[in-house]
Amino acid sequence: MHYKVVIVGGGSGGISVAARLLREARNLSGQILILDPAGKHYYQPLWTLVGGGAVNREASEREESSVIPEGAVWLQEAVQSFNPEENKVMTSSGKAILYDYLVVAAGIQIDWNKIKGLKESMGKDGVCSNYSYDYVNSTWENLRNFKGGNAIFTAPSTVVKCGGAPQKIMYLADDYFRKSKVRDKAKVMFVSGGTKIFGVEKYADSLNKVIERKEIETHFKHNLIEIRGTEKIAVFEQLDTKQHVEIPFDMIHVVPPMSSPDFIKSSALANAEGWVDVDKFTLQHNRFSNVFGIGDCASLPTSKTGAAIRKQAPVVVANLLSMMHKQPVVKEYNGYTSCPIVTGYGSLILAEFNYTNEPDETFPFDQGKERWSMYQMKKELLPLIYWNGMLKGLM
Ligand code: FAD
Incomplete structure (x- = not known):
């Protein structure tokens, strides 16, 4: 099996990249494979409000098949190992899949058993x-x-x-x-x-x-x-x-x-800490130039959030397309991330910052203040932006 682009993980990062690639290069239709064993896709930021009883759990869940962009192929299998020297991944059922370009977006591993x-x-x-x-x-x-x-x-x-x-x-x-x-x-x-x-x-x-x-x-x-x-x-x-x-x-x-998922930790793609070893600006792998990393599994020295992925996906896509056109990889990510810190039912501090660890705020007011408007944005607006914007490659 061979695909031009293989994306490992169909979570926030994987779907954002696939959707945006297909939007910007329609000719890639049928040539992008998403590998993910999960049958469901989750908008995890909602879980804070679910735990607090403000939103139903079901609102955070959709069928994985419903978020796969048209033109991408989904194989419901886990990747077991990487062989970047041969541009190959192996799946849990033993399938060998070859690629021209690889995007690793497998999220973070929760080590429940360490406690x-x-x-x-x-x-x-x-x-x-x-x-x-x-x-x-x-x-x-x-x-x-x-x-x-x-x-x-x-x-x-x-x-x-x-x-x-x-x-x-x-x-x-x-x-x-x-x-x-x-x-x-x-x-x-x-x-x-x-x-x-x-x-x-x-x-x-x-x-x-x-x-x-x-x-x-x-x-x-x-x-x-x-x-x-x-x-x-x-x-x-x-x-x-x-x-x-x-x-x-x-x-x-x-x-x-x-920690980083075990199958990444033990692979040639990992840095010393186990994360996918990418350049923090271009998101291109530091040793394998046709490999990119995005999201929680990447070695980026910033806070791991979906908001960060919203700014990373356009960088990965632009740089992938540059490579396909034999152009230099120049688009850069500045470490932007955001953490909407709910401080009560109806109040929220919207932290936004980047690699400098300095505030990098969107709104023309002091986001360090607890605000009702920002709570409403998290509860009502951000889920819509996620499902209808980010996962569609629009923002
Ligand atoms: P994920 O979205 O987790 O997706 C990873 C995918 O990889 C999964 O679908 C998984 O099945 C797949 N995968 C795993 N192993 C393999 C394998 N071997 N082969 C193939 N596929 C594999 N972010 C915010 O921006 N704002 C918030 O307010 C916020 N609050 C949060 C609150 C909670 C309680 C939690 C849990 C998270 C929160 N986040 C928030 C973080 C955000 O959800 C994550 O940063 C984001 O989902 C990461 O996207 P990802 O694509 O890297 O990983």
């Missing part, structure tokens, strides 16, 4: 997570059933997708606990393997004020390593002293550690 006892407790014993379609409803269940005590929200020391998501659900929970009149019986804690609340100073300043106002207790440099579900104990490792700290919980929202 002892987590899998066994997930969805019960007060343990929940927004980081999976299967478990996201358990977050809302926990919020509704919470009667007081310790509500813990964790973040790992690893890179995660959407760096703000571990705290967004905590702010919604705090708001909900106030509405349901249990907040005065609760201790809300953010226990994080990171060293601060947010990487960009402007937004960190705003968030620290939110935390103070909401009377949330923070513990940094604490990595969750074990859940003892039936005892309702969470065990953290203090990252400097390596001491184990046990904290009892009544509910705990867990964001597990994440």
Whole structure:
């Protein structure tokens, strides 16, 4: 089997690239193969609001077949290995697929099993997570059933997708606990393997004020390593002293550690940390020039979000087309990413920044302020932009 362009992963990045390529080069119709074993496609940014009970889980899910752009071919199989020297990928059923150009868009791997006892407790014993379609409803269940005590929200020391998501659900929970009149019986804690609340100073300043106002207790440099579900104990490792700290919980929202997918880590495409080793500006692979990486699996030193992909996809497409026309690869991505940090039902700080870690804002007002309008944009407008704009190669 041979295709001009093979795209590994039909998530946000893979579909955006395929749709845009076909829009800009109709002659590629029938020559683009998308490989993805998943039958469903998810708009994951909605899961924060699903966990908070503001949106139904089903609104985030569509059939994968419905997002495959016309002119692209979808093979519902996982890629098992890469052989970039021979321009070849192997699928899980043993098919060899040859390509002229390869785009790797396989997302990030959630390492649930790196926390002892987590899998066994997930969805019960007060343990929940927004980081999976299967478990996201358990977050809302926990919020509704919470009667007081310790509500813990964790973040790992690893890179995660959407760096703000571990705290967004905590702010919604705090708001909900106030509405349901249990907040005065609760201790809300953010226990994080990171060293601060947010990487960009402007937004960190705003968030620290939110935390103070909401009377949330923070513990940094604490990595969750074990859940003892039936005892309702969470065990953290203090990252400097390596001491184990046990904290009892009544509910705990867990964001597990994440890493590059194993099949990428073990491949010739990976850098030392396991990510697809691409140039941070052109998104072209640093060793195999006919390979590009996009999205969560790429080695880009910026926050991993769908918003970032919206700016990466045009770069990948322009550079791919340049290569096909034997032109130099010149289009550059500046590291733009965005994190709409929900701070309650009806309030949001819209963080936008780039490789300089300085704000790179869209609107002519101070986005470091909590705003109702920005919350509405996240809830109502961004899903429409995603399904009808980004996935259609229009924006
Ligand atoms: P994905 O969209 O995850 O797609 C990867 C695809 O690769 C999947 O379809 C998968 O099946 C496929 N795949 C995996 N392995 C293989 C294989 N071996 N072979 C072939 N295919 C494979 N982003 C924002 O911009 N704003 C937000 O507010 C926001 N909030 C978030 C909140 C939560 C709770 C979560 C979980 C994410 C959030 N994100 C947010 C992040 C955003 O969803 C991701 O950054 C984005 O989806 C990444 O796109 P991707 O294409 O890299 O990966």
